[in-house]
Amino acid sequence: MNATGKKRQSTKLKALLVDDDQDQIVLLSEILSQSKAADYEIYSAQSLKAAYQILNEQPVDIIILDLNLPDSKGLDTLQSLYKEFFEIPVVVITGIDDQKCQDLGLTLGAEDYIIKGCYNVADIHRSIDHAIKRHEQILIMDQKRQALSQQLDAIKSGDVDVIITNTSPSKLLRIEDSDLVAKNERLLKELEHLAHHDTLTKLPNRFHFEKSLKQILSTSLRYGHKFAVMILDLDRFKLINDSYGHDIGDDLLVQASKRMYDCLRSDDIVARLGGDEFGIILREINTTTGVEATAKKIVKMFEEPFMLGNKKACVTVSVGIACFPGAGSVTEDLIKHADIALYRVKNAGRNGFAQFQKDVEKEYVWRLEVENELHSAIENNEFSMVYQPIINLTSKKIVGMEALICWTSPQLGVISPDEFLPVAEESGLINQIGLWTMETVSSQQAKWIQKNMLLPVAIKLSPRQAMQTNLVDMFFSILEKNHAPTTLIQLEVTEAAIMSKDLEWKTTLEKFHDRGIHILVDDFGTGYSSLSQLKSLPIESIKIDISFIRNVTVSHHEMVIVKSIISLAKGLGLIVIAEGVEKEQQVQLLMDNGCDQAQGRYFCNPLSAEEFIQFYENSNKDSAAPDGDDIIHDLCLYARDIGHDFNNIYAAIKGYVGLLQHATSYENGTDKSFIEMNMLIEKTINIVQKQSKKMRVIEKERGLNQTTMLKNIMYQCRMTALELDSCISQQKDILDVLRESSDENKESYRFFERMFDLADKAHQLSTNLSNLIENVDINKIDVDFINTIQEYALHKGQNLPIDELAKKLTTSRSQLHRKIKVLTGKSTTNYINYIRIEKAKNILIYSNDRSQRTAMAIELHDNGHNPIVAKDQEDFDSKKQKEIKVK
Structure with missing residues (x-):
């Protein structure tokens, strides 16, 4: 359908791009021009007012909309446009990968979302095509619903357009009176069903869910019954939807709804609330134990992989529970509190369930404030990076560093990474923060290399980042742009993440590893890793979690765990790094048990890029040469x-x-x-x-x-x-x-x-x-070997073959040459001649150049030798026959 309400007849599509950034319009126009399925006629507007002007003059088939325009911001932009031109499908372009924001946008009329900077040509074409087709279906359904409604109104009101005077109207119309009544009843039921059910899953929709909840609440208040409300989300649904296409995503929603339905009693209600969010009402419960048993059953049911087309996909579910009367006595509070419980599950890692607790509500409100402020943090340049040195426990030298992101919000103040990173992960903002981190660190690494500071720096990689289909290409593109060597950039992943059953996650790590990226496992010891799992993963280092290091010197239990981790890692050939080291006793215990490296306040607090350079230079001043008693x-x-x-x-x-x-x-x-x-x-x-x-x-x-x-x-x-x-x-x-x-x-x-x-x-x-022991006398190092060589040089060198000398020294000829070269820095022939000259008293010298003869004689005399100078060749031959052994 287009703005005229007529169905399009050809593949020539008119698209309106609404974005205040001209570069984005050019880029999207280029992407649309690559479509093989349709030709696009492009219109563009850089404000909502300009968009209205075009839409009033020109019918279009699709609107691609940026929500933040000069004259309208956020979801108000979508809502305003949808009210005026509801018949045109809208795909929203946003810089924020926020699932809740997207769900609300879909409720307000958007057909799909595309994340800025994560453009995939095939995905965009698929999203637009799907949006147009789905919108056409909705409009057709609306027309049917409107026709049914008009017929129903006519039936209810008694309004008629035809007056029948025949005494047998049923014969005139050739239908039975009973058929007419039945038809009207069917029309009424169909209309009622369309208004209360989701067309995809056939489940009740949000309207039906909330209406039923009000009725059940009213009854429960009157008779003292108990019931429970559940809000459910499919974990990482959008990733599957974007990766495999909307048809696969729709198939997943249908299969998921059936699994939920199969877990419930006949009088319970399950509804699709929108997107991948579902709601369940459990009627007349006796105890919360039974509610948790149902939630556990649902979570367990989702452990079985889904068959999506010809692919298997593991999709888990998170469940938040609010029980009446403890969690509230009005419908809005029950839904809100179930949603807060759902947040608790997601914050703990997803794939589980939790009941609402009042003490979590404040945390939830705080989380919402943090999430709201995060939206503008990148644009306002509120983030900064610091770097914590990693120290070799044996040499005490800096061998690397970990990059840590910091955030100072103008409204909320300094917020620790432990607080805002989980929020960013849950909301999807972690993808934008991750790209900013890669850009910042790789740019800084290139600057350090210019100053000959060649230390690897580790960047944290979250599970949600790793699931981006184009992450690897984006990562190496950033490194190439900043001229940062791949071998000096490392990636840290949590142990819980690598233990995931998700094959895509493991595949991503393998792609990084195959292209030279060193992978570290962070927080090791908290994820219950098995030996077989560790052996199958592309990792080189592990970091012992700070929770074990903190009490390692006072708790026997923690000490045993740390020793076991080090032993396990050494058996697998992995480098072991201890996190959060704060005391000298901890350092000593770690060294005694073979830990390789450590980081923490004992060595140094995190430093800015400039401070790190100074710390690095100062730490290396005293390591230029060996020193000490041993x-x-x-x-x-x-x-x-x-x-x-x-x-x-x-x-x-x-x-x-x-x-x-x-x-x-x-x-x-x-x-x-x-x-x-x-x-x-x-x-x-x-x-x-x-x-x-x-x-x-x-x-x-x-x-x-x-x-x-x-x-x-x-x-x-x-x-x-x-x-x-x-x-x-x-x-x-x-x-x-x-x-x-x-x-x-x-x-x-x-x-x-x-x-x-x-x-x-x-x-x-x-x-x-080579010069490590340049001040050590060679003769004191290998007396037997050197004496043998000298004896050979002085007495038997003229007659004894070199092979015999090698045999005498119980070595081969090649090994002999190599050992002499290593010990003396000279070839075998040169060293033998050197020894013969060094030990000789009388040395016969001859040269055609008189001045050269004189210089050689003076030098030999100064070194304690007795130079005998031959005046000519005849004199040389004569003296050579007498007593001179070395010439």
């Missing part, structure tokens, strides 16, 4: 710190390679370079990880003497440094190839500068690792 411990710790810095550098390099590969077009043949680069990065990370493990092994070998342990540390560090230098050199060569193949005019070209800077920094770390 030199072995300090050296191993310092070597692991270098390894940690390497991991951060290569996490950044890996992220930049991913961004570069995605953002830049290359010539044919460079795909191989990207593959090689990624393989080298993985190889580098593996080398560093092996180094760190070996340092731990060495440090635990307390049975060895200090000289032997020093030798092991130096050997391992220099061996690792050699391997790292080789990888770094190859990586720079590949980067050169890629840089030559890229377009230097593109912004992504700057990624190369950052990667080369990071590679240089990695090379410096490798040098630091």
